[in-house]
Amino acid sequence: MKRGLFGAATIAALTFGLQPVWAQDSVKIGFVSTFSGPQAAIGEDMRRSVELALEHLGGKMGGKKIEIVYEDDQFKPDVGKARSEKLVQQDKVNFVAGYIWSNVLLASLKTVTDEGDTILISANAGPSQIAGELCNKNFFSTSWNNDQTPMAMGEYLNTKGVKSLYVVGPNYAAGKDMLAGVKRTYKGKLMGEDYTKWPDQLDFSAELTKIGAAKPEGIFIFYPGAHGVQFVKQWAQSGLNKTVPLYQVFSIDAITLPQQGELALGTLGAQEWVNDLPNDQNKRYVADFKKKHNTYPSYYGAQSYDAIMLIASAAEALKGDLSNKDKVRAEMKKADFKSLRGDFKFNTNQFPIQNFYIQETVKDPQGMMTVKTIATAVTAAKDPYYEKCSMK
Structure with a gap:
């Protein structure tokens, strides 16, 4: 049976609603x-990778079938919170995963982890607050803390000898973290810093005019999804692509490249996962995803795939018995699964300790736009907030 995008259309949840969670014959x-x-498009990419993970698991974990309830946050924190509450209170799920946006995750966190006493796995958003003082025994990440990826880019810019930088990002939790991250490690001169309206602003002409006047040696941006498409196009239209290199995080990927096209060629980004990482699990994932969808997966998808495999590792270790949440959390902490990025382990705040890579936008041998690894920027990186976490 084909799954739809929304929980009410995908799961016969009512048959389980009166049973204790541990007694269900599925992992929900x-x-x-x-x-x-x-x-x-980001949500769809994540869903595709979740479905591929289910296929690779044979539709079961710990001897029980897997059921997924998809919920649409509509890009709104209040809606995301309401959908998260529904999953915990009405659908009685064993785990909640996903979350693209930091503001949506922050709005939903306590609803899931505290009020619902349910384990939450972020497959993307990594607000600094949750890595630090808001860390929670029920929260795990298969992505990163927001600051880490731009910190890796800052380190790389230092080695590259970029002496001045103009930074631009959206005015919300993740945007602030991302710009704080690159400023934390970059040692050159900061020529300017702009925060744009989120999510409404898609015209960056004013910011690009200011950048042109400042004449930095580089531009650093964080603009995921449609916003990244627009910034790259306008950067090229302004002519700055001929004079000021663009360095980015989460702005050029498998989702945006079909629209950015050759305008993005040669741009550099940082990421903890790249499609060409040479471990067997990643090779299988990328090959199967491309075969199914005729495109490369993105890091959103890779992190979502890892979230499902992390859950599966706990369910397998406990033979499907999820009744003791202390035992479930203990198994989750072990991270005993084959991650797409290779070695995977958690820090004390349950964010990954991991490498970050520099990727360049290129064409593959078949002419498809993609990114390839050109350098390792940071090895076994810990986020800068874990010492503020009360968990030890």
Whole structure:
């Protein structure tokens, strides 16, 4: 049976509603993402990778079938919170995963982890607050803390000898973290810093005019999804692509490249996962995803795939018995699964300790736009907030 995008259409949840969670004959996972509006392509990419993970698992974990309840946050924190509450209270899921946006995750966190005492796995958003003082025994990440990826780019810019930088990002939790991250490690001169309206602003002409006047040696941006498409196009239209290199995080990927096209060629980004990482699990994932969808997966998808495999590792170790949440959390902490990025382990705040790579936008031998690894920027990186976490 084909799964739809929304939980009510995908799961016969009522048959389980009167049973204790541990007695269910399935492992039930709620997945919150954006499935409508201009950023729906990200949610779809995540869903595709979740479905591929289910296929690779044979539709079962710990001897029980897997059920996914997809919920659309509509790119809105209040909607994301309401959908998260539904998953915990009405659908009685064992786990909640997903979350693209930091503001949506922050709005939903306590609803899931505290009020619902349910384990939440972020497959993307990594607000600094949750890595630090808001860390929670029920929260795990298969992505990163927001600051880490731009910190890796800052380190790389230092080695590259970029002496001045102009930074631009959206005015919300993740945007602030991302710009703080690159400023934390970059040692050159900061020529300017702009925060744009989120999510409404898609015209960056004023910012590009200021950048042109400042004459930096580089531009650093964080603009995921549709916003990244628009910034790259306008950067090229302004002519700055001929004079000021663009360095980015989460702005050029498998989702945006079909629209950015050759305008993105040669740009550099940082990421903890790249499609060409040479471990067997990653090779299988990328090959199977491309075969199914005729495109490369993105890091959103890779992180979502890892979230499902992390859950599966705990369910397998406990033979499907999820009744003791302390035992479930203990198995999750072990991270005993084959991650697409290779070695995977958690820090004390349950964010990954991991490498970050520099990727370049290229064409593959078949002429498809993609990214390839050109350097390792940071090895076994810990986020800068874990010492503020009360968990030890």
